Amino acid sequence: MSFDVARVRKDFPIFEREVNGHPLVYLDSANTSQKPVQVLDVMRAHQERHNGNVSRSVHTLGTESTEMYEGARARIASFIGAGSPDEVIFTKNSTEAINLVAHSAGQFLALKEGDEIVISEMEHHSNLVPWQLLCERTGATLRWFGITDEGRLDESQLDELVNERTKLVSVAHMSNVLGTINDPARLVERARQVGALVMLDASQSVPHFAVDVRALGVDFIAFTGHKMLGPTGIGVLWGRFGLLSEMPPFLAGGSMIETVTMGKTTYAPPPARFEAGTPPITEAIGLGAAVDYLTGIGMDEIHRHEQEITAYALEQLAAVPGVRIYGPASPVSRGGTVSFGVDGVHPHDVGQVLDALGVEVRVGHHCARPVCQRFSVPAMTRASFYLYTTTEEIDALARGLDQVRKVFG
Amino acid sequence: MSFDVARVRKDFPIFEREVNGHPLVYLDSANTSQKPVQVLDVMRAHQERHNGNVSRSVHTLGTESTEMYEGARARIASFIGAGSPDEVIFTKNSTEAINLVAHSAGQFLALKEGDEIVISEMEHHSNLVPWQLLCERTGATLRWFGITDEGRLDESQLDELVNERTKLVSVAHMSNVLGTINDPARLVERARQVGALVMLDASQSVPHFAVDVRALGVDFIAFTGHKMLGPTGIGVLWGRFGLLSEMPPFLAGGSMIETVTMGKTTYAPPPARFEAGTPPITEAIGLGAAVDYLTGIGMDEIHRHEQEITAYALEQLAAVPGVRIYGPASPVSRGGTVSFGVDGVHPHDVGQVLDALGVEVRVGHHCARPVCQRFSVPAMTRASFYLYTTTEEIDALARGLDQVRKVFG
Amino acid sequence: MLDGLYQEIILDHYKHPHGRGLREQFDGEAHHVNPTCGDEITVRVNADMSDISYDGLGCSISQASASVLHELLEGKDSATIAEVHRAFVELMQSRGAVEPDEDVLGDGIAFAGVAKFPARVKCALLPWMAFKDAAARAGVEVGASPEVKA
Amino acid sequence: MLDGLYQEIILDHYKHPHGRGLREQFDGEAHHVNPTCGDEITVRVNADMSDISYDGLGCSISQASASVLHELLEGKDSATIAEVHRAFVELMQSRGAVEPDEDVLGDGIAFAGVAKFPARVKCALLPWMAFKDAAARAGVEVGASPEVKA
Numbered sequence A, B: 001m002s003f004d005v006a007r008v009r010k011d012f013p014i015f016e017r018e019v020n021g022h023p024l025v026y027l028d029s030a031n032t033s034q035k036p037v038q039v040l041d042v043m044r045a046h047q048e049r050h051n052g053n054v055s056r057s058v059h060t061l062g063t064e065s066t067e068m069y070e071g072a073r074a075r076i077a078s079f080i081g082a083g084s085p086d087e088v089i090f091t092k093n094s095t096e097a098i099n100l101v102a103h104s105a106g107q108f109l110a111l112k113e114g115d116e117i118v119i120s121e122m123e124h125h126s127n128l129v130p131w132q133l134l135c136e137r138t139g140a141t142l143r144w145f146g147i148t149d150e151g152r153l154d155e156s157q158l159d160e161l162v163n164e165r166t167k168l169v170s171v172a173h174m175s176n177v178l179g180t181i182n183d184p185a186r187l188v189e190r191a192r193q194v195g196a197l198v199m200l201d202a203s204q205s206v207p208h209f210a211v212d213v214r215a216l217g218v219d220f221i222a223f224t225g226h227k228m229l230g231p232t233g234i235g236v237l238w239g240r241f242g243l244l245s246e247m248p249p250f251l252a253g254g255s256m257i258e259t260v261t262m263g264k265t266t267y268a269p270p271p272a273r274f275e276a277g278t279p280p281i282t283e284a285i286g287l288g289a290a291v292d293y294l295t296g297i298g299m300d301e302i303h304r305h306e307q308e309i310t311a312y313a314l315e316q317l318a319a320v321p322g323v324r325i326y327g328p329a330s331p332v333s334r335g336g337t338v339s340f341g342v343d344g345v346h347p348h349d350v351g352q353v354l355d356a357l358g359v360e361v362r363v364g365h366h367c368a369r370p371v372c373q374r375f376s377v378p379a380m381t382r383a384s385f386y387l388y389t390t391t392e393e394i395d396a397l398a399r400g401l402d403q404v405r406k407v408f409g
Numbered sequence C, D: 001m002l003d004g005l006y007q008e009i010i011l012d013h014y015k016h017p018h019g020r021g022l023r024e025q026f027d028g029e030a031h032h033v034n035p036t037c038g039d040e041i042t043v044r045v046n047a048d049m050s051d052i053s054y055d056g057l058g059c060s061i062s063q064a065s066a067s068v069l070h071e072l073l074e075g076k077d078s079a080t081i082a083e084v085h086r087a088f089v090e091l092m093q094s095r096g097a098v099e100p101d102e103d104v105l106g107d108g109i110a111f112a113g114v115a116k117f118p119a120r121v122k123c124a125l126l127p128w129m130a131f132k133d134a135a136a137r138a139g140v141e142v143g144a145s146p147e148v149k150a
């Protein structure tokens, strides 16, 4: 069956509501996505009928809960092409997943002065500040790829930036501001030459197109449930098993241990080693249901739809006088996230006028302040799309921008 | 209105289900509690009608979500008597909260060789392993209070254990195995004399009786949503504001920053400083609803009910031949968590036979292996109660133990 | 709906700001940033409040608010400054429950509508908080305004 | 329901274990722990499998399983050991979908019911995994059994 956006929208209860007297036009999915009833129902069923703590009891509720939780892990593993479910570690969000690597792989790599970590100027703060702190703790140096005027990763200095001092490279698979999709192939090849690890911040890619970790050839990826139709409170770190099994724990506590005495503790193998305490059980199960939903529709279908919407949006926005788009101007190698400025109007004001019309966009630095600085603006307005976005919603955005220009004209 | 357990039970959908052909008898609330429909409905309403990311947008959905999230923080703050909502930090569970302090306060205290951290032998692994790791990182020494034969904290060596080398003391407010409730008064007094910080692991206390952080006089407490009628994926660190505002960040990323450049980041004041990335929004709102529910019934009512159930359970269990109770034998200064052994039968087998009768208890070391070692057993069976527990359920447990003795007689 | 927020007075101050531009002579300076939106403001004051200068980047609300602040506070005695400052902060935190007094707040009453938009309250307050810090550094206490969260 | 789990054969082996107690002469030893319940087992073997000794603390399932292991594997040739080991692990991971072969598994067929209780499968496998490690340390490869999660 072919992709039918009207049918998809029926699964999302929130589209029944109005905002400020207008039908909701939700163009902020890069910030957080809406959730289909299928995901909410699975979570509710877990909470109402099968709630028990995982991996700790022989009782029926605990066993059911454990099977649902581990089942979600297995389905998420196959969704991203992981070698085994044991490579999937549940965290609370992408941010925790990246911090986990910054601490645990940082310790594993025994970083010291002279070593280098490489990121890029287009990173979300969550893939930037953890590395700054790691460098502070260890004396290593942080370096970064720049951004071209077109909003692409500037790989022209690749061989100099990634060199024999480089221990780890971590970049966004897709920029949450510019929409740019980065192909990590050359970067991975270079990192392999110098023996550096590669992490991809896949927070914006895994929700929107098929990602296969083995095909990518990287060592770690991080992504987050609430951006892919799942609940808040759940994220994923995927890592190569061989690497994970060498890494020391990060958070410590119940369930990550093998045996404990007051004097000494030994640790469970991954993934348990990295899941201290009671995990976000219902949330992991919810993310499993989200993956089922996405798979049911088909990631390729979703990507195709978003490409169409993006092409349409780029066109419509380019036609609004005074609008400047930051990032790739064509839908090639870019996703459905479009940031722009309106001449003479501050993004806060753009967002406010749009909200009055029911159009929900994000304004600000989008947790990626260096990107704004790169383009010499304090803030941007961003419209971002998903499988439920329609061309009518893009039209509403364009009409809203006319209104913005009227108010601040 | 007086406390009516039958009315309370109607709020919990899970009690409608059967386990292995018997009505569910859920005696594992110290592991994780069940959830009332009032909590589930608030979460669902958030997800279906108000879902947006917090503190990042001017749009209506984001504003509504932020108000629900911050409203939950404010209600949780007053539930524990915090000076201000800014003292309440949302984490994913107790374990993360304790790890946060072990990293951030550990760094703030500039721990080094010769310094000492004091815990106790009755700690959950989540209040033990993070301190072991902190000592490994810094060279500080880990010391601990013992447990008396009655299952009480052995404070006889208090003045020697907590001394001028002590930088931080962290103990359980209530033991998750023995049920012992520790009064931290003497410990806090001694800690103040020597200038040490005091943390309470309140994972088992905040759910069950009124806790007032200012009356306790401690510096930090940690607790976890899923043990107090809330969802999984949410926990709380409470800390004195003056202290929190001096502490460096732990997890880093979006939302915890003041301003970011590639070279240098400055951090937001608490609580934002400690809440990197998208927080467990729906889960925090769910925990707020759980606190409303608990407050509506009254923590003193709940405690009184649990005391009655505990007295009854201690009596009934003492009457079963071959049963040995670990921990205080009377309900004085102990909560509704009773661990025991059945002569000649391994806890796994006890739990399995009980489960066949629909009685859900936990077996194993309960993430507190040193407690088992203290009483020279590899594992224990534990029955734990909450506001919805009835005397009939205790009777079902006692009958179940007769069956255990029959199978393994 | 928007009319409550974008009063003509606010748009006027935004398009034609009063007293904008930093001057070199000052006794106290403060630079404040709104971490969510990246807005910034720098405020400079003389100890006798004869000069209040500012510059910044920001939305219509924060820029208009700075302009109104300049108009209301420059050259006033410290009692008046404390009163106006308190009244403005109170208005912004009222969620629309306080009726503003035009005698005290002048053009500032146009911000009554902003109080109903929690996400924008911090925009309106940004210059006022920076002013308070700058004044403190010049030795003038503007009074204990309630804590404002970013 | 319980009958499927606690077969008479299992309870018999639990109450009257075969070959329990560690012996001092051995070529390989392994100590395994089940981290969730704290159960432990130590297994010792000779390189020629003429002696398999063990001791441990644990539930009826893990203890009976050790006793059955001893009965089935001690003194067998390495082909038989590999076959029986594989068959037992397969049975335990089958969730009840595999019909056990009494000729191969002897009393081990009583564990078919355990396979339906995911939380107990690791109890039954604990001695078998420890045995495999002990054998490896004595230079005997028991074959690539599927990975077992704790």
Ligand SMILES: Cc1ncc(COP(=O)(O)O)c(C=O)c1O
Residues within 6 Å of the ligand: A254, A276, A277, A278, A279, B030, B031, B093, B094, B095, B096, B124, B126, B127, B172, B174, B175, B176, B201, B203, B204, B224, B225, B235, B367
């Ligand atoms: C005393 C105590 N501390 C800490 C924890 C850890 O809580 P969580 O698993 O939610 O992090 C628990 C429960 O598991 C507990 O009982």
Ligand SMILES: Cc1ncc(COP(=O)(O)O)c(C=O)c1O
Residues within 6 Å of the ligand: A030, A031, A093, A094, A095, A096, A124, A126, A127, A172, A174, A175, A176, A201, A203, A204, A224, A235, A367, B254, B276, B277, B278, B279
């Ligand atoms: C590219 C990118 N990385 C990381 C994150 C952080 O995700 P989370 O806030 O769920 O931790 C986000 C979204 O906020 C993002 O867009």
